Amino acid sequence: MRVMLRETRKKELKEHIYKTAIHLFRDKGFDEVTVEEITKACGIAKGTFYNYFARKEDIILHLGRSQIEYIHKHLERYTQIPDLKERLLKLFQDLMERDAEESELFRLTVQEVMRSSLHMREEMSAIGVFQDAVAWILRRAAERGELGTHVDPDEASSVLVGIYMYSLLTWTASAEGPDRMLPVFRRRFEVVWQGLDAK
Template sequence: MLRASRKQELKERIFTQAVKLFKEKGFDNVTVEEITQACGIAKGTFYNYFPKKEAVLLHLAESQLKSVHESIQRNENMPDLKQQLLLLFSDLFRRYAEQPDMIRLVVSEMMRADMFIHAEIRILERFRQALAALLEDAKNKGQLTTQAASEDIAAVLTGVYFNSLMIWLSAGSNTIRIEMLFQRHFDIVWEDIRSRGVVKQ
């Protein structure tokens, strides 16, 4: 367990140092060798964690997806579905609040490069599937009664999340709090879900 924790810490350190270099010099101008020198590691160690430089950018999306699964597992016995969903998204937004400049850089680089489109779509689909499974479980527990398919509700919530992210990104350094923005949009969607069935509070 300790070894896995250390490996995760090193992966995060490589990611953080790489993104700092991307910010200073531009993504295209940074080499793997420069990243490894900044981290004080061998090239082979870098490739143990990332198959190529571009994979560093995907680490953010992968770690956010991991956060989703951890939140679902941690709060699986919570009787209030709305609170469970809000805690899940709050976990995602925490990193945005802690490292806003880093997040903006990584997301903008990923959007700029065509090579990430298929990988992003796969991660987005896994994100949507995780939400759909959570909603389906809530239906099975009687926490949610609605005619709407869990997959459709998950798709709408995913859209609200990414819409909030895009607004936050376009605001630049302006102090838009992404979590508050998401909450406003989420509340509108939640009212519609409640109107179509029963949500246990």
């Protein structure tokens, strides 16, 4: 019980550091904010900061990494959904709902990532891991005969993750609420699904 409580507190502190830093980046700009300012705003020591983030840049990449952790934690659960289409939609819907929970922070994080080629390169690596997870789901579906034999799981995962990312980016650039993300994604998904369906 104590171990679980300690892990929960650590997770909460990491999220607190992340959210505080993102707000500082928004107000002053990423380059202008120091680790010292972040720790002061959080009420923590510098050593505590470095227990959670190796460098300031890792704060920006935290969102993508937390998405990957979430996917891997729940990957097996998605494979239990009997219908492939619903399985894929549930995965993307869950991720979008996580993004929508902190829509302002999500927008700020994406804007910071887009400003830096270094952040973009590291974020692309996380997107590659995401694509691998989706490809794994599709390979399992192919083994069960749920995916058309003409479909390459790696190519299909690239397209699905691509429309997911594009849906998020277009929403980020708009003034619309987070509830608009999923309907836009679903429309695009339906177009792709026609090429994936084995039936």
